[in-house]
Amino acid sequence: MEKIKLEMPITEAEIRELNAGDKIALSGVLYTARDAAHARLVDALERGEELPMELEGQGIYYVGPCPAKPGQVIGSAGPTTSYRMDPFAPRLIKEGLRVMIGKGERSTEVIETMKEEGAVYLGAIGGAAALIAKCIKQAEVIAYDDLGTEAVRRLEVEDLPLICVIDSNGNNLYHRAGE
Amino acid sequence: MAIHVEQVTEAVAKMCKEANYILGADILEGYQEALEREESEVAREVLETLLENAEIAKEEKMPICQDTGMAVIFLELGQDAEIEGGSLTEAINEGVRQGYQEGYLRKSVVADPLERQNTGDNTPAIIHTELVPGDKIKLTVAPKGFGSENMSQIKMLKPADGVEGVKDFVLQVVEEAGSNPCPPIVVGVGIGGTFEKAALLAKKAIVRPIGLHNQKEELAQVEEELLTEINQLGIGPQGFGGATTALAVNINDYPTHIAGLPVAVNINCHVTRHKEITLG
Numbered sequence: 001m002e003k004i005k006l007e008m009p010i011t012e013a014e015i016r017e018l019n020a021g022d023k024i025a026l027s028g029v030l031y032t033a034r035d036a037a038h039a040r041l042v043d044a045l046e047r048g049e050e051l052p053m054e055l056e057g058q059g060i061y062y063v064g065p066c067p068a069k070p071g072q073v074i075g076s077a078g079p080t081t082s083y084r085m086d087p088f089a090p091r092l093i094k095e096g097l098r099v100m101i102g103k104g105e106r107s108t109e110v111i112e113t114m115k116e117e118g119a120v121y122l123g124a125i126g127g128a129a130a131l132i133a134k135c136i137k138q139a140e141v142i143a144y145d146d147l148g149t150e151a152v153r154r155l156e157v158e159d160l161p162l163i164c165v166i167d168s169n170g171n172n173l174y175h176r177a178g179e
Numbered sequence: 180m181a182i183h184v185e186q187v188t189e190a191v192a193k194m195c196k197e198a199n200y201i202l203g204a205d206i207l208e209g210y211q212e213a214l215e216r217e218e219s220e221v222a223r224e225v226l227e228t229l230l231e232n233a234e235i236a237k238e239e240k241m242p243i244c245q246d247t248g249m250a251v252i253f254l255e256l257g258q259d260a261e262i263e264g265g266s267l268t269e270a271i272n273e274g275v276r277q278g279y280q281e282g283y284l285r286k287s288v289v290a291d292p293l294e295r296q297n298t299g300d301n302t303p304a305i306i307h308t309e310l311v312p313g314d315k316i317k318l319t320v321a322p323k324g325f326g327s328e329n330m331s332q333i334k335m336l337k338p339a340d341g342v343e344g345v346k347d348f349v350l351q352v353v354e355e356a357g358s359n360p361c362p363p364i365v366v367g368v369g370i371g372g373t374f375e376k377a378a379l380l381a382k383k384a385i386v387r388p389i390g391l392h393n394q395k396e397e398l399a400q401v402e403e404e405l406l407t408e409i410n411q412l413g414i415g416p417q418g419f420g421g422a423t424t425a426l427a428v429n430i431n432d433y434p435t436h437i438a439g440l441p442v443a444v445n446i447n448c449h450v451t452r453h454k455e456i457t458l459g
Contacts, residue, residue: 036295063403066285071331075283076242081326081359103417104326104359124328124436125417127450128228129245130236136427144351149285163419174358174418 003161008099009057012118015098020171022164024122030101030160031081032153034080036086037144041152045091051154052143055092059099064098064149065133067132074139075154078129079103082121085109111170117138121166123173135160182316182459184270191274194320194454195250196282199242202233205388206365206451209426213363213416222421227414229449243457244450247284250304251276253383256314260459268306270272271318276300287325305380315459320385327364327448330356333378336440337440345370345442352444353409353425358418361448365389366409366428368397369443371435380431381445386453389427402428416449426451 008028018024020080031053033041044051062082066075082102089100090113095140098119101125114121124132138156145151181446207230214226236243253272264270279286286300289295310316318389332352336344349368356364369380392399405428426449436443 007326018419050251063283064245064287066247067283069241069283072241075285076236076245078245080246081329083359105357121418123419124362125225125228125232127244127448128232130239130241131228131232133234133241148299150297177260 008059010059011057012098014169015118015120017057018120018164020164020167020168020173024162024164025159026122026162027158027160028156030059030155030157031142032063032065032155033060035084036147036150036152037152038085041145042088042091042136045095052097056096057098058096059101060092060097061155062095062100064104065139065153066129066149068139072133074128074133076134077136079124079126081091089113093117100141105174106166111166111172114166114168115170118168118177120164122162122166123165124160124162130155131161180314180459181263184262184264184267186458187267187270187316188274188277190318190456190458191252191271191320192278192281194456195275195278195284195322198320198322198452198454199282199284200240201237202243203388203391203414203452203453205390206426206449207233209363210449213423213426217416217421217423219415219421220322221419222416222423225416225419226423234267236253241286243452244324245285245446246324246326247279248324248452250290250325251321251382252304252306253319253321253386254306255317256308257315257459258310259314261314266347267388271301271306272304275302275304275398284347286316299310306451307382314449315457317455317457319386319453319455321453324448324450326372327360327446329443330360331381331443333441333443336442337371338440340366340440346401346408348442349405349428349444350408351447352413356413356446361450362414362418363416363423363426363449365447365451366405366425367445367447368428368430368447369429370432370441372433372441373435374441377441377443378432378445381435381443384429384431385445385447385451387429388431392433393430398402398430398432402430
């Protein structure tokens with residue numbers, strides 16, 4: 001199967017065309033955030049504060065990378081398990097977040113919000129962290145530097161290999177696999 | 180011969196780096212065997228990607244996975260071993276500190292489980308000490324990622340539940356884990372002892388190279404049966420479906436109480452890492 005080329009940021013119309021099982025090569029801008037950063041982002045929204053990045057049309061990659069060695073853009077950078085972000089994800093999707101990248105299951109509430117708002121959940125290969133790091137061409141911490149590996153980074157990626165796990169109609173590749 | 184704590188620090192630092200850069204031959208063989216068996220295209224692609232990733236990590240001396248884990252260390256301390264130069268515990272922690280810093284490994288430890296401030300150097304290590312005869316010390320470094328650790332469970336079964344109860348529980352834990360722990364997984368099972376002993380048995384089962392079985396013939400057979408049944412669940416590499424959900428099931432057992440049958444299941448991802456050295 002041919003890979004679908006996607007360029008970030010992305011529109012709702014493009015999102016609605018993706019189907020669970022599609023193979024994707026994604027390029028452009030992504031933001032990183034995992035447990036601690038998600039708590040801070042949602043906290044900031046609750047308090048009516050401005051976020052460190054615009055969410056409309058954007059994607060968040062659930063990753064806490066290794067430190068870069070001299071000469072590297074970033075250290076190993078595979079996905080972390082996504083369900084821990086489930087309590088926060090619906091709020092961010094409602095702010096315009098279109099793409100989430102991670103590994104593992106999502107909650108019913110997250111999937112329902114994805115269907116309503118038009119968002120997708122893409123899987124990166126967990127543990128293939130050295131290989132994924134090679135697709136990251138630029139990385140810069142833009143917020144919450146004190147969180148170390150959990151800080152929010154702005155990444156520029158090129159042909160990041162992904163698979164559409166849950167599409168904006170709620171179809172789920174994992175559940176298909178288990179049947 | 181006396182063992183200086185600096186030897187311990189140096190050995191631990193080196194093993195932290197090597198364990199995270201170089202995947203064991205047993206795991207790589209496990210991937211290869213899985214590739215030969217898998218018919219699903221996506222499962223084969225995942226396994227090929229994992230092999231390529233392991234190659235890049237080794238070549239470029241970078242971590243196989245960004246979750247370089249908490250440093251779990253099994254220390255077999257010879258009762259006649261002579262340690263000089265300071266604290267053995269501090270020497271091990273200093274080795275972890277140096278290894279994670281020099282090796283550009285991720286620091287994933289928070290000082291307080293509720294306040295969650297990162298310690299910044301991946302210490303403290305988790306050290307399990309066992310007293311053994313002799314004058315040497317053996318150190319096993321097993322960095323443990325938490326995607327799989329979070330999917331582990333323990334249950335106090337009734338004696339009447341027997342081997343079928345044990346098997347049902349292991350299968351239930353693996354099924355509930357699904358795609359989360361980065362399959363194909365290594366399943367460590369501890370049967371017997373007390374509540375905490377069962378968990379430790381399961382943890383230690385993970386560092387047994389895959390392909391080696393429990394010395395009791397009946398338990399070796401349970402390992403085989405469980406592996407077959409787990410691979411029939413269809414979860415597959417990364418949960419995308421396929422015939423390889425686990426690479427191995429390793430069981431460790433210990434005597435227990437007349438009233439109990441503790442069972443712990445410790446799950447490890449496809450990046451199951453461990454290095455060992457004997458000093459003295």
